Amino acid sequence: MTLLDQFQLMLKGLGWPDWAVYLTPAIVGILIIIIFVLTVVIVFIWWERRLISRFQIRLGPNRCGPEGILQPIATAVKILLKEDIVPDKADKLIHFIAPIIVFVPILLIFAVMPFGEGAILVDLNVGIIYVIAISSISVIGIFMAAWGSGNKYSYIAGMRSIAQMVSYEIPVVLALVGVALISGSFSMLSIVEAQSIPFILLQPLGFLIFFLGCLAEMNRSPFDLLEADSEIVAGYHIEYSGMKFAMFYLGEYGVALAYAGIITTLFLGGWQGPLLPPVIWFLIKVMAVFSVIVWIRSTLPRFRVDQLMSFAWKAMLPLAVINLLVIAVEVLLIPASLQWVMLILNFGFAAVLILLWSKLFTLGGGRVEV
Amino acid sequence: MPIKTEQFYLNVGPQHPSTHGVFRLRLSLDGEVVTDVEPIIGYLHRGIEKLAESRTYTQIIPLTDRLDYLASMTDNVAYCMAVEKLAGIKVPERAEYIRVIFSELMRISSHMMAVGFYLNDCGAFFTPVLYMWREREKIIDLFDMVCGQRLLYNYMRIGGVSQDFPDEFLPAVKKFVAEMPRYIGEYNQLIKQNEIFLARSKGVGILPRETAVNIGASGPVLRASGVKWDIRKMDPYSIYDRFDFEVPTGDAGDCYDRYWVRMQEMTQSLHIIEQAISQMPAKGPVCADVPQFFRPPQGETYGYIEAPKGNLGFYIVSDGSIAPYRLHIYPPTLINITAMKDMMVGWKVADLIIIFGSMDVVLGEIDR
Amino acid sequence: MTIAVNTEETGKRIAEAIPGSVISSDKGSLSVDSKALAQVSVFLKDTPGLEFDYLTVLTAVDYLDYFEVVYRLVSMKHNQSLILKTRVYGRENPAVPSVTGIWRAAYYQEREIFDLLGIKFEGHPDLRRLLLWEGFNGHPLRRDYL
Numbered sequence: 001m002t003l004l005d006q007f008q009l010m011l012k013g014l015g016w017p018d019w020a021v022y023l024t025p026a027i028v029g030i031l032i033i034i035i036f037v038l039t040v041v042i043v044f045i046w047w048e049r050r051l052i053s054r055f056q057i058r059l060g061p062n063r064c065g066p067e068g069i070l071q072p073i074a075t076a077v078k079i080l081l082k083e084d085i086v087p088d089k090a091d092k093l094i095h096f097i098a099p100i101i102v103f104v105p106i107l108l109i110f111a112v113m114p115f116g117e118g119a120i121l122v123d124l125n126v127g128i129i130y131v132i133a134i135s136s137i138s139v140i141g142i143f144m145a146a147w148g149s150g151n152k153y154s155y156i157a158g159m160r161s162i163a164q165m166v167s168y169e170i171p172v173v174l175a176l177v178g179v180a181l182i183s184g185s186f187s188m189l190s191i192v193e194a195q196s197i198p199f200i201l202l203q204p205l206g207f208l209i210f211f212l213g214c215l216a217e218m219n220r221s222p223f224d225l226l227e228a229d230s231e232i233v234a235g236y237h238i239e240y241s242g243m244k245f246a247m248f249y250l251g252e253y254g255v256a257l258a259y260a261g262i263i264t265t266l267f268l269g270g271w272q273g274p275l276l277p278p279v280i281w282f283l284i285k286v287m288a289v290f291s292v293i294v295w296i297r298s299t300l301p302r303f304r305v306d307q308l309m310s311f312a313w314k315a316m317l318p319l320a321v322i323n324l325l326v327i328a329v330e331v332l333l334i335p336a337s338l339q340w341v342m343l344i345l346n347f348g349f350a351a352v353l354i355l356l357w358s359k360l361f362t363l364g365g366g367r368v369e370v
Numbered sequence: 371m372p373i374k375t376e377q378f379y380l381n382v383g384p385q386h387p388s389t390h391g392v393f394r395l396r397l398s399l400d401g402e403v404v405t406d407v408e409p410i411i412g413y414l415h416r417g418i419e420k421l422a423e424s425r426t427y428t429q430i431i432p433l434t435d436r437l438d439y440l441a442s443m444t445d446n447v448a449y450c451m452a453v454e455k456l457a458g459i460k461v462p463e464r465a466e467y468i469r470v471i472f473s474e475l476m477r478i479s480s481h482m483m484a485v486g487f488y489l490n491d492c493g494a495f496f497t498p499v500l501y502m503w504r505e506r507e508k509i510i511d512l513f514d515m516v517c518g519q520r521l522l523y524n525y526m527r528i529g530g531v532s533q534d535f536p537d538e539f540l541p542a543v544k545k546f547v548a549e550m551p552r553y554i555g556e557y558n559q560l561i562k563q564n565e566i567f568l569a570r571s572k573g574v575g576i577l578p579r580e581t582a583v584n585i586g587a588s589g590p591v592l593r594a595s596g597v598k599w600d601i602r603k604m605d606p607y608s609i610y611d612r613f614d615f616e617v618p619t620g621d622a623g624d625c626y627d628r629y630w631v632r633m634q635e636m637t638q639s640l641h642i643i644e645q646a647i648s649q650m651p652a653k654g655p656v657c658a659d660v661p662q663f664f665r666p667p668q669g670e671t672y673g674y675i676e677a678p679k680g681n682l683g684f685y686i687v688s689d690g691s692i693a694p695y696r697l698h699i700y701p702p703t704l705i706n707i708t709a710m711k712d713m714m715v716g717w718k719v720a721d722l723i724i725i726f727g728s729m730d731v732v733l734g735e736i737d738r
Numbered sequence: 739m740t741i742a743v744n745t746e747e748t749g750k751r752i753a754e755a756i757p758g759s760v761i762s763s764d765k766g767s768l769s770v771d772s773k774a775l776a777q778v779s780v781f782l783k784d785t786p787g788l789e790f791d792y793l794t795v796l797t798a799v800d801y802l803d804y805f806e807v808v809y810r811l812v813s814m815k816h817n818q819s820l821i822l823k824t825r826v827y828g829r830e831n832p833a834v835p836s837v838t839g840i841w842r843a844a845y846y847q848e849r850e851i852f853d854l855l856g857i858k859f860e861g862h863p864d865l866r867r868l869l870l871w872e873g874f875n876g877h878p879l880r881r882d883y884l
Contacts, residue, residue: 056496056497057504152380153380156380298495298497300494301494301566302493302566303570304569304720306402306718367716411869415870417878420879583791584842584843604739605739683794685797687799695799696797696800698797704846705847708842
């Protein structure tokens with residue numbers, strides 16, 4: 001019973017016409033979500049810049065407003081005021097539509113994210129599958145941006161992006177199926193409610209695979225070769241400026257927020273926690289996950305494209321399949337009251353598998369004979 | 371049905387965040403694999419050799435600053451040594467020690483910049499650069515204390531240095547030398563065993579030993595390929611034969627070896643500075659008596675030093691007047707990029723930038 | 739210490755092997771005839787005892803009657819050095835055989851001399867302007883340019 005359902009019942013009790021009873025909670029919910037996303041994205045932009053600066057022994061933006069809080073707004077205003085340049089050789093229609101196709105699916109993911117107890121826009125009973133399906137659409141948007149720019153650098157980026165995002169979908173989905181097996185359903189609310197022990201402890205290997213796969217889906221370091229600043233100079237959004245670039249920029253942080261939210265929901269226990277209200281717990285956990293993502297960005301160098309592909313197919317995919325098998329066997333054999341047994345077994349398996357793979361798998365490269 | 375593919379020309383143009391200057395590289399790609407590389411230079415050509423023919427010998431010193439602008443002290447030293455060799459001027463003891471201290475400080479600073487930006491090319495988002503610049507700021511403050519400049523020093527003169535350093539300089543250098551090994555240890559701990567860094571650098575861009583000698587490479591690029599050739603040991607100039615230091619070499623000649631040779635050279639430079647500080651005479655003249663319009667005897671010489679990037683040399687022909695008849699500058703980095711095609715063909719676009727970064731190129735020197 | 743090799747002795751050795759090539763061998767440098775340059779280079783590189791495998795500087799100077807091309811060779815094995823010179827007369831079409839096939843270090847330096855001084859190097863795989871743009875008229879480093 002979500003909060004919006006209760007709101008609907010209340011409106012029906014007040015005697016509103018049917019179409020108003022159906023539409024009003026929906027519109028209220030959508031507005032709340034959009035405001036939430038935009039606000040938190042702006043906070044994320046500020047937080048990322050300050051956190052990366054602390055890693056790099058410097059202060060970060062601290063002039064615009066107290067402690068630099070107004071800096072993202074200044075950035076947004078600057079980007080909006082810029083001239084929108086479309087290159088001559090660009091394919092005009094594709095160039096125009098691409099940012100929309102990248103940005104909108106990210107907003108759609110928030111429809112199934114539980115922010116608090118019952119605070120979800122719509123509790124689909126195929127929640128996770130919906131998320132995976134929608135997030136794959138932005139791949140098309142990225143490729144349209146890359147192709148439609150008419151620029152060879154963005155073309156290289158487009159080729160790389162298809163390869164990367166398609167290959168990392170599969171380990172992500174397999175890790176998710178493990179979660180669904182233990183909780184017994186795909187719906188986001190039931191997954192959160194099934195976490196008496198957070199799933200990060202119950203399946204550490206699944207969490208690692210999902211986390212790394214999400215990093216790759218977000219095109220974030222160390223998998224950020226689509227926008228590798230030092231090689232292909234901003235990759236697929238080279239030729240974008242003005243509002244379209246703002247959509248890519250916001251989209252990047254929006255997808256970070258979306259995936260942080262999903263990781264929190266699936267593995268960290270969602271909004272559960274003592275003392276504080278659930279929404280606050282949700283936000284704390286999302287910020288923690290985002291901080292780890294920023295931490296990884298500021299410290300690691302990036303992969304080369306063939307190393308990235310071999311990591312996905314030769315390391316993560318087998319590990320994901322073995323993880324799924326182990327969890328399936330455990331779910332069959334161990335009753336629900338003895339979940340701590342599963343915890344110990346899973347940690348053991350994770351340690352053994354990771355050690356084994358680190359010995360067997362090398363990120364080698366290659367020189368190709370020309 | 372066979373797949374039809376076609377060669378793809380990409381221009382890593384003069385304006386690019388990663389080419390360390392205005393450098394253009396024309397690539398032919400087959401997918402992501404590089405099949406042909408052609409460097410195109412000349413975007414920073416200022417005609418220093420022609421300008422030098424109409425300036426007095428002392429007026430050329432600021433021109434030499436702008437060659438390798440990240441290591442100006444050693445450029446000045448090379449030029450002044452060449453002129454002193456031509457005219458047979460003896461440099462006073464204290465000036466020699468001052469020159470050695472500054473050359474080695476410059477070497478540390480230049481190597482830190484090179485390694486930091488090499489890691490930036492690998493993708494580590496500026497973090498190693500800023501960690502190394504924390505120490506480089508201390509070195510630049512030392513230079514600022516002495517000659518008032520942070521980047522282009524114009525400090526050496528023909529016959530010595532332009533002025534003695536103030537009293538607070540020596541304690542500052544001693545403090546720097548005492549605490550630097552800890553920082554180099556910190557960099558090694560953070561970078562050396564990083565899995566992704568090793569995967570991107572080990573075995574990438576190999577320059578075999580015979581090729582390195584044949585193309586006339588010098589500096590860390592040559593030493594990483596296994597050739598133990600350092601002019602400070604093989605052909606000592608100034609007072610380098612009084613110091614005890616080692617010459618690090620690599621064995622494979624890949625990007626990782628070039629990085630590691632530079633890190634080890636920083637440690638060796640610290641040894642040299644320590645020894646120089648302890649051996650230095652406490653007082654003395656810092657410049658030989660050289661007239662303003664200095665006329666060297668007729669003749670020609672070639673004076674060369676081991677600059678941070680390699681073997682930097684000046685070939686001067688004099689006809690007895692106040693300006694040289696011909697000045698030629700031998701840039702180490704121009705010769706090092708002769709082997710670019712050997713090193714880069716067969717690798718991917720991402721490796722290209724890394725190999726280029728590991729060769730540590732400065733365009734001011736290449737284009738002159 | 740990289741010792742400059744005794745030019746008189748080396749001159750005699752070269753003159754025995756390739757007669758008519760050495761012009762002078764006093765004054766600390768060895769001057770050879772430009773036509774025999776390629777043969778002398780191969781001799782200097784391959785003969786045991788000489789083995790000059792490392793070419794450092796390759797420049798040219800414009801003395802108004804002639805151009806003089808200067809090579810500095812180093813032998814890493816014996817730690818010795820030698821300065822080799824050759825003269826080209828005439829300002830219209832000066833030409834010298836290229837040593838790029840013997841020491842690849844000459845690749846960019848010969849292109850630069852062609853660009854700035856106008857001396858052609860026969861046998862160079864890709865003799866084009868290096869520092870100035872294609873279509874530039876003249877050779878700036880010549881004494882009569884400005």
